[in-house]
Amino acid sequence: MEPSDVKTAEDVLALVDERALTHVKVGVFDIDGIFRAKWMARDKFASALKGGFGFCDVVLGWDSNDQLYEDPAVDVTGWHTGYPDAEVRLLPDTARDVAFEPDMVMVLGEFAGKWEGVCPRGTLRRVLKKADDMGFAVKAAAEYEFFLFDETPHSVREKGYRDLKPLTPGFFGYSGIRSSVHADLHLMFLEMCELMDFPVEGLHTETGPGVMEAAIKVDDALVAADRAALFKTFTKVFFQRHDIMASFMAKWSMDYPGQSGHIHTSLTTKDGAPVFHDPKSTYSMSDTMRWFVGGQQALMPELLSMTASTINSYTRLIPGFWAPTHANWAADNRTTSLRVIEGSPKSQRVEYRVAAADANPYLAMAAAIGSGLWGIENKVEPGEGVTGNAYAKKFPAKAALPGSLGEAAARLKRSKAARDLFGDAFVDHFSASRMWEEREYRRHVTDWELARYFEII
Numbered sequence: 001m002e003p004s005d006v007k008t009a010e011d012v013l014a015l016v017d018e019r020a021l022t023h024v025k026v027g028v029f030d031i032d033g034i035f036r037a038k039w040m041a042r043d044k045f046a047s048a049l050k051g052g053f054g055f056c057d058v059v060l061g062w063d064s065n066d067q068l069y070e071d072p073a074v075d076v077t078g079w080h081t082g083y084p085d086a087e088v089r090l091l092p093d094t095a096r097d098v099a100f101e102p103d104m105v106m107v108l109g110e111f112a113g114k115w116e117g118v119c120p121r122g123t124l125r126r127v128l129k130k131a132d133d134m135g136f137a138v139k140a141a142a143e144y145e146f147f148l149f150d151e152t153p154h155s156v157r158e159k160g161y162r163d164l165k166p167l168t169p170g171f172f173g174y175s176g177i178r179s180s181v182h183a184d185l186h187l188m189f190l191e192m193c194e195l196m197d198f199p200v201e202g203l204h205t206e207t208g209p210g211v212m213e214a215a216i217k218v219d220d221a222l223v224a225a226d227r228a229a230l231f232k233t234f235t236k237v238f239f240q241r242h243d244i245m246a247s248f249m250a251k252w253s254m255d256y257p258g259q260s261g262h263i264h265t266s267l268t269t270k271d272g273a274p275v276f277h278d279p280k281s282t283y284s285m286s287d288t289m290r291w292f293v294g295g296q297q298a299l300m301p302e303l304l305s306m307t308a309s310t311i312n313s314y315t316r317l318i319p320g321f322w323a324p325t326h327a328n329w330a331a332d333n334r335t336t337s338l339r340v341i342e343g344s345p346k347s348q349r350v351e352y353r354v355a356a357a358d359a360n361p362y363l364a365m366a367a368a369i370g371s372g373l374w375g376i377e378n379k380v381e382p383g384e385g386v387t388g389n390a391y392a393k394k395f396p397a398k399a400a401l402p403g404s405l406g407e408a409a410a411r412l413k414r415s416k417a418a419r420d421l422f423g424d425a426f427v428d429h430f431s432a433s434r435m436w437e438e439r440e441y442r443r444h445v446t447d448w449e450l451a452r453y454f455e456i457i
Helices: 009-018 042-051 113-118 120-133 153-158 176-181 183-195 221-240 287-307 361-377 405-414 416-422 424-442 447-453
Strands: 023-029 035-041 053-056 085-090 105-111 136-149 200-205 211-216 245-247 261-269 329-331 338-341 349-352
Touching: 009 042, 009 105, 023 042, 023 120, 035 042, 035 221, 042 053, 042 085, 053 105, 085 113, 105 113, 105 120, 113 120, 113 424, 120 136, 120 221, 120 361, 120 416, 136 221, 136 361, 176 183, 176 200, 183 200, 183 221, 211 221, 221 245, 221 361, 261 287, 261 361, 287 329, 287 338, 287 349, 287 361, 287 405, 287 416, 287 424, 349 361, 361 416, 405 424, 416 424
Parallel strands: 023 105, 329 338
Antiparallel strands: 023 035, 053 085, 085 105, 136 211, 136 245, 136 261, 200 211, 261 349, 338 349
């Protein structure tokens, strides 16, 4: 039996026993999209498949630096609760091989019980349930840009994150030379992606030193989100094992374009018939697609913290660096936040370009898909499509994107549409976590401030 054959708890346990494994790797993704995992003994795993297991809920009560949110910044956990175990249910159909760990099987989990409302994967699953109730299935795929550095976790800290050495120098997008020089490394990487079931359809150098772009194969949206989250995690693992660091930070240097995490989405009927394509309409956009784009455009400013979720995300959203600055759309135009891609019935889709590489894939997809469904429900017409350079045009004030994480989190907290789509528990928890991130940032003195003010002011 292979992991691809696993559908049930009985299937995955049979696979574990067939391989005579003493332990199985299990894990969950936290609110920042960070993989929190451990090995679990075979007998405990068998029990957890039936009744779930406990995972210390501190992983929902601290930030990406393992710093506890100030009590009571969030309600679901904190010192006021004593940090008990959160309920986690295992998902047998997520079973897969683990690269670099011979014969090892890994299974993903979701937070359950009182923690279900703030679970990132559960949040996306609830959005997809809404799509199902509306008669739709959702296809999605993520594509990521990431920088590679000839560094290690120790060396970057020893250097204070300064004077880092990219794996390759200069600007050389779509380089046939770079891909051939590093062919052994890249081919091993692609093999790892296949083994772990997040197959890559395209891999190439982007413009900037050491930067790559990977497009992950399209699938059902929940599978696509699992693949995206695992891709980010194990890309880091793969390259660190070769003394190279991969970074998905939205913008590591002001000298180069930022790193995107674009999301491609389309809808079908439950039996798989595409619903976005109408050859008689402008850009072949059906009414359903037009309203979907209208909803994405209308709610983008309110949901931005779900797709630009760090302080650093907002340094990427500036004119002229291949990232959007307003909620707008166009057909096949990479200067807008939504790019309608006209094609065959099967390939007709919309690219949600505002999302950064540092976003939690589950939440970025929940925002992109949920806002589109909201648009269909309310028959929201998008604004006029952009022709030419969106950076050179003026847009209504309502199309402006929040300029900071704090502003974006406040918009999310006030959003009625967000609460309807994702639930009060998620909105309150996630917005509080982003406001905490903003407060942590404001407590620190940056190099820029020292250089600008220390002597002169």
